[in-house]
Amino acid sequence: MPGGPGTIPTMSSPDEARRARHGGSRGPARVGSANLRDVAARAGVSPATASRVFGGSRSVHADTRAKVLAAADELGYVVNGLARAMTGRGPGTVAFVVRSMIGPTFASLAAGAESVATANGHLLLISTTEGDRQRESDLIATLREQRARAVLYVGSTESDPEFDARVSGYAEDLADVDASLVLCGRPPVVGAPAIVSVDYDHRAGVGAGVDELVRLGHTRIGYLGAGRGMTTAELRLDGYRTAMTRNRLPHAKDLVRVAANSEDAGEAAARELLSMAARPTAIVAMTDNIAVGAYRAARALGLRIPDDLSIVGFDDVPFVADLTPGLTTVRPPFYEVGVRAARIALGVEPAENVLLQPSFIRRDSTAPPAEM
Amino acid sequence: MPGGPGTIPTMSSPDEARRARHGGSRGPARVGSANLRDVAARAGVSPATASRVFGGSRSVHADTRAKVLAAADELGYVVNGLARAMTGRGPGTVAFVVRSMIGPTFASLAAGAESVATANGHLLLISTTEGDRQRESDLIATLREQRARAVLYVGSTESDPEFDARVSGYAEDLADVDASLVLCGRPPVVGAPAIVSVDYDHRAGVGAGVDELVRLGHTRIGYLGAGRGMTTAELRLDGYRTAMTRNRLPHAKDLVRVAANSEDAGEAAARELLSMAARPTAIVAMTDNIAVGAYRAARALGLRIPDDLSIVGFDDVPFVADLTPGLTTVRPPFYEVGVRAARIALGVEPAENVLLQPSFIRRDSTAPPAEM
DNA sequence: CTGAAAGCGCTTACAG
DNA sequence: CTGAAAGCGCTTACAG
Numbered sequence: 001m002p003g004g005p006g007t008i009p010t011m012s013s014p015d016e017a018r019r020a021r022h023g024g025s026r027g028p029a030r031v032g033s034a035n036l037r038d039v040a041a042r043a044g045v046s047p048a049t050a051s052r053v054f055g056g057s058r059s060v061h062a063d064t065r066a067k068v069l070a071a072a073d074e075l076g077y078v079v080n081g082l083a084r085a086m087t088g089r090g091p092g093t094v095a096f097v098v099r100s101m102i103g104p105t106f107a108s109l110a111a112g113a114e115s116v117a118t119a120n121g122h123l124l125l126i127s128t129t130e131g132d133r134q135r136e137s138d139l140i141a142t143l144r145e146q147r148a149r150a151v152l153y154v155g156s157t158e159s160d161p162e163f164d165a166r167v168s169g170y171a172e173d174l175a176d177v178d179a180s181l182v183l184c185g186r187p188p189v190v191g192a193p194a195i196v197s198v199d200y201d202h203r204a205g206v207g208a209g210v211d212e213l214v215r216l217g218h219t220r221i222g223y224l225g226a227g228r229g230m231t232t233a234e235l236r237l238d239g240y241r242t243a244m245t246r247n248r249l250p251h252a253k254d255l256v257r258v259a260a261n262s263e264d265a266g267e268a269a270a271r272e273l274l275s276m277a278a279r280p281t282a283i284v285a286m287t288d289n290i291a292v293g294a295y296r297a298a299r300a301l302g303l304r305i306p307d308d309l310s311i312v313g314f315d316d317v318p319f320v321a322d323l324t325p326g327l328t329t330v331r332p333p334f335y336e337v338g339v340r341a342a343r344i345a346l347g348v349e350p351a352e353n354v355l356l357q358p359s360f361i362r363r364d365s366t367a368p369p370a371e372m
Numbered sequence: 373m374p375g376g377p378g379t380i381p382t383m384s385s386p387d388e389a390r391r392a393r394h395g396g397s398r399g400p401a402r403v404g405s406a407n408l409r410d411v412a413a414r415a416g417v418s419p420a421t422a423s424r425v426f427g428g429s430r431s432v433h434a435d436t437r438a439k440v441l442a443a444a445d446e447l448g449y450v451v452n453g454l455a456r457a458m459t460g461r462g463p464g465t466v467a468f469v470v471r472s473m474i475g476p477t478f479a480s481l482a483a484g485a486e487s488v489a490t491a492n493g494h495l496l497l498i499s500t501t502e503g504d505r506q507r508e509s510d511l512i513a514t515l516r517e518q519r520a521r522a523v524l525y526v527g528s529t530e531s532d533p534e535f536d537a538r539v540s541g542y543a544e545d546l547a548d549v550d551a552s553l554v555l556c557g558r559p560p561v562v563g564a565p566a567i568v569s570v571d572y573d574h575r576a577g578v579g580a581g582v583d584e585l586v587r588l589g590h591t592r593i594g595y596l597g598a599g600r601g602m603t604t605a606e607l608r609l610d611g612y613r614t615a616m617t618r619n620r621l622p623h624a625k626d627l628v629r630v631a632a633n634s635e636d637a638g639e640a641a642a643r644e645l646l647s648m649a650a651r652p653t654a655i656v657a658m659t660d661n662i663a664v665g666a667y668r669a670a671r672a673l674g675l676r677i678p679d680d681l682s683i684v685g686f687d688d689v690p691f692v693a694d695l696t697p698g699l700t701t702v703r704p705p706f707y708e709v710g711v712r713a714a715r716i717a718l719g720v721e722p723a724e725n726v727l728l729q730p731s732f733i734r735r736d737s738t739a740p741p742a743e744m
Numbered sequence: 745c746t747g748a749a750a751g752c753g754c755t756t757a758c759a760g
Numbered sequence: 761c762t763g764a765a766a767g768c769g770c771t772t773a774c775a776g
Contacts, residue, residue, distance in 0.1 A: 052755090144450050147452065295694060421747070458753065
């Protein structure tokens with residue numbers, strides 16, 4: 001059997017000649033560069049038949065199949081998924097577009113999305129935008145060209161008409177190439193109800209925190225969080241306001257302090273809030289980051305948690321359970337958001353908006369106010 | 373201008389007829405389904421010329437270019453990156469293969485890798501193996517077929533000959549299709565020195581912790597961590613042993629307790645360690661997770677940190693700075709590991725093993741022993 | 745600067 | 761079950 005395994009390849013075989021043409025003079029012919037035609041030739045069958053053994057639906061005679069497989073093995077053949085994809089076969093990709101990978105949201109959400117992508121034979125592409133519009137639109141363009149099957153647009157985003165128009169444009173562009181766009185971790189876009197959103201209930205999460213504090217007897221409850229501009233910030237602040245109103249509690253402007261999502265910003269804002277004449281006895285923070293900032297401020301001001309000050313966070317980031325005291329917070333169903341979003345994007349599940357409920361995690365940073 | 377923008381498409385145009393052939397009867401012809409030939413036809417040029425305006429290197433007359441661009445715009449043309457990739461152009465992908473996305477390592481490493489992938493015009497693919505061999509090898513096979521340019525094999529892995537053989541096989545298989553494999557966050561594979569590893573110095577990291585404790589006056593220093601089987605566990609344990617020996621300190625077997633990487637396991641192991649007759653005055657933990665378990669055990673046993681017990685962690689996960697007391701720990705350069713690995717995988721940087729140094733983060737969980 | 749032709753590697757009706 | 765042919769959509773020498 002000329003050219004079989006173990007024999008030294010010679011230039012006399014057509015396969016080798018072909019490979020030499022491609023590979024130039026970099027030593028022995030590369031194994032992986034054989035194509036379907038090479039395999040077919042070596043097995044003595046047509047490319048069509050060879051193709052059928054690697055993925056064709058119709059049946060191939062067992063002997064033929066064996067010959068082809070043997071030839072493929074000898075040649076180190078690896079089917080070219082790129083070529084295959086051109087005819088609509090092969091794994092498609094689902095893309096995960098996110099502002100940044102750092103943060104509590106990302107890993108769980110991505111893990112959820114990946115699990116369904118994999119289960120459906122797709123690969124997961126992850127790209128960050130860093131909030132850069134140009135980069136974002138370049139990315140969408142690339143994803144269109146690569147014929148991604150679905151794109152998950154993840155996380156809090158700007159809450160303004162410009163954004164809505166932009167994302168609507170993405171959805172249309174993507175639809176042109178039969179790709180779907182689903183929002184996850186942010187609410188539906190006003191004016192583009194056709195774009196599905198898989199989100200969790202930010203408002204209800206914050207509301208649960210307020211309700212718990214009210215139940216404990218607090219009446220002066222402050223809020224720390226970012227202001228307008230991003231969906232998450234607005235929804236959570238709105239959750240606070242709505243809950244305060246529902247509980248017939250005052251929420252004067254000075255009870256709400258703006259803090260970006262970081263420990264330092266949280267600490268600074270908490271210091272202000274706690275320096276008020278009639279300081280609040282409890283704080284609801286937009287995020288655990290900010291809540292931890294509030295812990296620092298309380299410590300700096302000699303306030304004990306929860307005796308002098310109750311604090312509620314949001315996100316249930318790892319380790320906040322081990323703070324002293326353990327942080328009472330709200331846990332969003334990140335993994336589940338990723339799962340549902342991917343399922344919808346892939347058409348496994350009907351394309352309807354989903355609003356998942358977070359869980360309220362009661363720990364030791366909340367207690368009745370000292371005055372009681 | 374027949375068929376121009378704004379006019380209703382009719383079946384009389386060849387483009388439309390063609391599209392109807394494809395799209396069947398689902399309403400108006402889809403915009404994105406035009407191909408290069410359609411664009412060329414509409415612009416009155418050859419496909420070759422049209423191709424040149426979208427990516428060809430050679431110059432095209434401005435007027436011609438404008439005509440082609442206009443036609444493309446009218447037809448909603450989106451170049452097919454899959455077809456383009458077949459001829460070697462278009463963005464390649466770099467794949468990130470990891471056991472799980474959950475954990476401190478993942479996000480930063482991925483972010484680092486993504487930044488260089490993007491900078492080099494590549495897309496980042498992320499897949500988890502969940503430690504499943506079958507899934508892992510299926511994944512490598514898929515990546516070969518998709519002609520990934522590089523794969524980053526991330527994180528701690530089994531430290532046995534079977535693994536080494538397996539990963540060597542992957543490297544060879546990948547090399548067949550001109551893809552590189554680089555290990556990151558784990559040491560080189562014995563017996564396969566050609567596979568590049570980008571890692572950080574686990575041993576030195578743990579050693580720094582031990583040295584600090586010795587400097588503070590501790591002599592009975594315990595260690596909590598997983599045992600044999602995974603590279604990270606072995607390296608960190610070895611770092612402890614080496615440092616103890618270097619400092620001429622005893623490290624009898626009972627000072628080393630096995631704990632899986634979780635808070636619960638850490639707590640259980642710490643309880644054992646602290647129940648010894650001559651209990652250690654300090655603990656070095658393989659990870660922050662385990663260190664936090666030790667915090668719990670200390671609290672449960674009424675031991676004050678750092679007065680009665682010093683603790684050093686590893687990983688510098690978010691929020692351990694805000695524990696009470698703040699955790700002294702070791703910070704690995706995760707982002708940098710991702711960056712360097714991707715650079716090497718993409719050939720931007722020479723293919724040599726890299727061993728980055730972690731930083732020692734001194735906080736408040738370490739102090740001289742009470743006995744002093 | 746532009747076009748005709750061949751090619752990239754695979755798949756899929758259409759005939760046998 | 762198998763093959764010849766046409767096709768997927770793009771690119772690239774090779775000529776002009």
